Amino acid sequence: MSRKIKVILPFVAILVFLTAAIKPPTDRYFEILKNLDIFATLFKEVNAHYVDEINPTTLVKSGIDQMLETLDPYTNYIAADDIETYRMMTTGEYSGIGAVVERKNGVSTVIMPYEGFAAYEAGLRAGDEIHAINGISLDGKSQEEVRYLMKGQSNSEIALTVKRFGQSEMFEVTVKREKIAVDSVPYAGMVTDDVGYVRLTSFTQNVGRSIGIKVLDLMEQGADKIILDLRGNPGGLLHEAVNVSNVFIEKGRKIVSQKGKVRANDWTYNTLNEPVDANIPVVVLTDNGSASASEIVSGVMQDYDRGVLIGRKTFGKGLVQIERPLSYDAVVKITTAKYYTPTGRCIQAIDYSNRNEDGSVGKIPDSLKNEFFTLNGRKVFDGGGIDPDIEVAKIEFAPVTKSLLRNDHIFYYATEYFYKNESMNPESPSELRLSNAEYGEFVKWLSGRDFDYETRMERETRDLIKIAKEEKKYDKLKSYFDNLEKAAQHNQDEDLITFKEEIKMLLEQEIAGRYFYEKGIIESTFGKDPDVQAAVSVLNDPERYQSILNSN
Numbered sequence: 001m002s003r004k005i006k007v008i009l010p011f012v013a014i015l016v017f018l019t020a021a022i023k024p025p026t027d028r029y030f031e032i033l034k035n036l037d038i039f040a041t042l043f044k045e046v047n048a049h050y051v052d053e054i055n056p057t058t059l060v061k062s063g064i065d066q067m068l069e070t071l072d073p074y075t076n077y078i079a080a081d082d083i084e085t086y087r088m089m090t091t092g093e094y095s096g097i098g099a100v101v102e103r104k105n106g107v108s109t110v111i112m113p114y115e116g117f118a119a120y121e122a123g124l125r126a127g128d129e130i131h132a133i134n135g136i137s138l139d140g141k142s143q144e145e146v147r148y149l150m151k152g153q154s155n156s157e158i159a160l161t162v163k164r165f166g167q168s169e170m171f172e173v174t175v176k177r178e179k180i181a182v183d184s185v186p187y188a189g190m191v192t193d194d195v196g197y198v199r200l201t202s203f204t205q206n207v208g209r210s211i212g213i214k215v216l217d218l219m220e221q222g223a224d225k226i227i228l229d230l231r232g233n234p235g236g237l238l239h240e241a242v243n244v245s246n247v248f249i250e251k252g253r254k255i256v257s258q259k260g261k262v263r264a265n266d267w268t269y270n271t272l273n274e275p276v277d278a279n280i281p282v283v284v285l286t287d288n289g290s291a292s293a294s295e296i297v298s299g300v301m302q303d304y305d306r307g308v309l310i311g312r313k314t315f316g317k318g319l320v321q322i323e324r325p326l327s328y329d330a331v332v333k334i335t336t337a338k339y340y341t342p343t344g345r346c347i348q349a350i351d352y353s354n355r356n357e358d359g360s361v362g363k364i365p366d367s368l369k370n371e372f373f374t375l376n377g378r379k380v381f382d383g384g385g386i387d388p389d390i391e392v393a394k395i396e397f398a399p400v401t402k403s404l405l406r407n408d409h410i411f412y413y414a415t416e417y418f419y420k421n422e423s424m425n426p427e428s429p430s431e432l433r434l435s436n437a438e439y440g441e442f443v444k445w446l447s448g449r450d451f452d453y454e455t456r457m458e459r460e461t462r463d464l465i466k467i468a469k470e471e472k473k474y475d476k477l478k479s480y481f482d483n484l485e486k487a488a489q490h491n492q493d494e495d496l497i498t499f500k501e502e503i504k505m506l507l508e509q510e511i512a513g514r515y516f517y518e519k520g521i522i523e524s525t526f527g528k529d530p531d532v533q534a535a536v537s538v539l540n541d542p543e544r545y546q547s548i549l550n551s552n
Contacts, residue, residue, distance in 0.1 A: 074335055077331075096178075100112045110124050115517050120517075124160075131170060134158060134159050136149060155178065165416060188214035188218060189523060195540075196225070197526075198215065199229045227539070228297075230286055231311060238296070246273055262336065265336045284307050287312045295314045343374060392531050410507055426515055439504055
């Protein structure tokens, strides 16, 4: 369309109006009826007279989405076509081949097959390129179109035409689609002889029970301290946040309460079972991607002084949503309440939508924060996420490293490394460490490949020159700017040496994934992960651990 039509569509109010029709008329119900009538007549006129053909579904959905965006970021309309994806996010289950597939250089590429599922059993590997599905070429197909071709009923077969590194001919792989249950606990293992580690990626059905089993298993392996990693965990089912907390918190403790406009939506959730271990030392890892249910668990552990939080401030999502069915199998997810930790803190960021570029909560003025006290009397605050007890700076990769990732050079090199060393049989990811000579081979491999980038210094120098030209001072300062541009210009060869350690870490991580899949990627980072290292340091110092939990 040549112009964008913005329409505020109170469609969700239709159900409210119809169910409330038996009540005496009020100004509010008159406003609902009036605006619905305005919308209906507006849509009729646009459909009849607009210069181009319009798609009614697309136009209405854009209007609904814009209307809901004026409320908060989490009240959403889910059309019938998107229900399957939405259910997968909340349950971790979907029907497919059991592999992450993404477009790389215009080709659908296997990023990671899930161990034990159809793609893995059929022999698909990371780096395999899929060029056709059931004889239909994927050339020019969008990611959404490829996803559609991948979908199908469980137990139905799908034929993939695959190109593998080192093989000149394509070959066909037949995979039987199945019900895939993505494991929300992709890793549980020992970081040291007595420190266990559990990664939790989302709060799906029964994950509390799974965490309890994993912790028990780690204790049987000798763990007497636990790291619970909630970094990047966007949340999920609220009752599973209660169940995960219950692994470490005594029976009968308040975990979370929710309060909203409608009293029927007010609830308090307590632990119902005996804990797996109410005394084992725990560190919870958080970052700005830890949201919602992750913040409930983090807040509970902090409010009860049950564990030490390490990392960065959490996301700041303290809103509760419920689902309401709509016509034609659509669903609306409505924010109905805010949740509060045991001390009474609301973790919701004061400003719903304005955040930093990385998604983190911006600086909240102290005057807008409320003070609360943990079980041991420590001061904690509300207003925007959970603050860690020990803050660890976020890893910021150099521009050269970001460019290597963005251009997929690390991914492709790891694939090539794997097939050139296929006979190698490492016993653990920790064995996959690149020597200086092997890193040198990677640098040679990059020769002729594009991975150019712009540093912040180059960008700001360019902006400074632009300002100088606008203010008619460039000619006077030209020699200065020439020297500055020369000094600021990056050197790829030098940067590959300067930032060798972080590039090597990412290479080793990707290579470990080729041999040990998702578990390998996670485990390979332990020795170089500053959050994990800080957690181990605190757990191995009982006096410091207790002093953090008792500081007031």
